[in-house]
Amino acid sequence: MTRILLLGGTGDALRIARHLTPRDVYSLAGLGKVPDDLPCAVRVGGFGGSEGLQRYIEEKAIGLVIDATHPYAARISANAVQAARSAGVACWALRRPAWQPQAGDDWRMVDDWNELTAALAPFRRPLFTLGREPLTHLDEIPAHQFWFVRCLDAHADTARARILAARGPFTLEGERALFALQAFDVLVSKNSGGGATEAKLQVARERGLPVVMLRRPPLPAADREFASTADLLATLRLSN
Known part of the structure; x- marks a missing residue:
């Protein structure tokens, strides 16, 4: 099975992490609570930019990177896409739809x-x-x-x-x-x-x-992008 590196720190990422396996890795920046009840390994801390992330992907034999970071974490998302591309592995991204103004909004x-x-x-x-x-x-x-x-x-x-x-x-x-x-x-x-x-x-x-x-910052295009956690998990189950 493909070894997954999940870049997280959001509630959506935590839901994905609960469906991973012991060989997969959930990575957090270290801001906020670190979960201790997940089926996968948990890594805390940065990678040292896209080059450091690429080295980690290669050293740990990661086969798929999933970017489920916050929509405003533009630098992390850019590093994920670049590192995955340089390492020759796929990068999926959860791109949560933005809110839209409704009648009565200012x-x-x-x-x-x-x-x-x-x-x-x-x-x-x-x-x-x-x-x-x-x-x-x-x-x-x-x-x-x-x-x-x-x-x-x-x-x-x-x-x-x-x-x-x-x-x-x-x-x-x-x-x-x-x-x-x-x-x-x-x-x-x-x-x-x-x-x-x-x-x-x-x-x-x-x-x-x-x-x-x-406003949201622009985010790089990943190999596959998903609007919901459910869609991403459904695709992940089919691919594995």
Whole structure:
């Protein structure tokens, strides 16, 4: 059977990992919880760019690379495609469909942090759901703003920000309660897609709140791309 290297760190990747075998490898960057109940081996840490990943593929006799990383992990995805191509093995990718604005949505699309902060200038109480990036900008909070930052990391609150350490999936009822309690006036989000964190968009729609949405980075074309975990797993079962 083909030995698989699964590049993960997402809920989708974890679901795929539960269908692997003891000879396969699930690779994590080391950010967040490391699962200890999987049937496959778990590797934590980087590879050293595409060349390091290529060496790992060749040394471990990997026959298939599966990229199930976050849609915003563009560098990892590029390294996966390049390393697999150089090693002469296939690279499959899970490309989760992006969310699409619905009737009543007020999305303000931005490409980087500078555009994001400019779009936030009129607001006072933003909820950031971008992961840990806002933590590096806590000393830049404008005098008229108080930030709420939801991410995996536990981090001390500051005089100008509250850090909400939480891991999805998030329920609609829970999001409604959070938005009502904290009275956010704008939501800041990546267009991650999937259902685990989508409830926040419905609550923003219900409350008439704008969403400052960070556009997805371009991702390289893999040998095969899948829009759902179920499709990828079905193909994997047929191929093995």
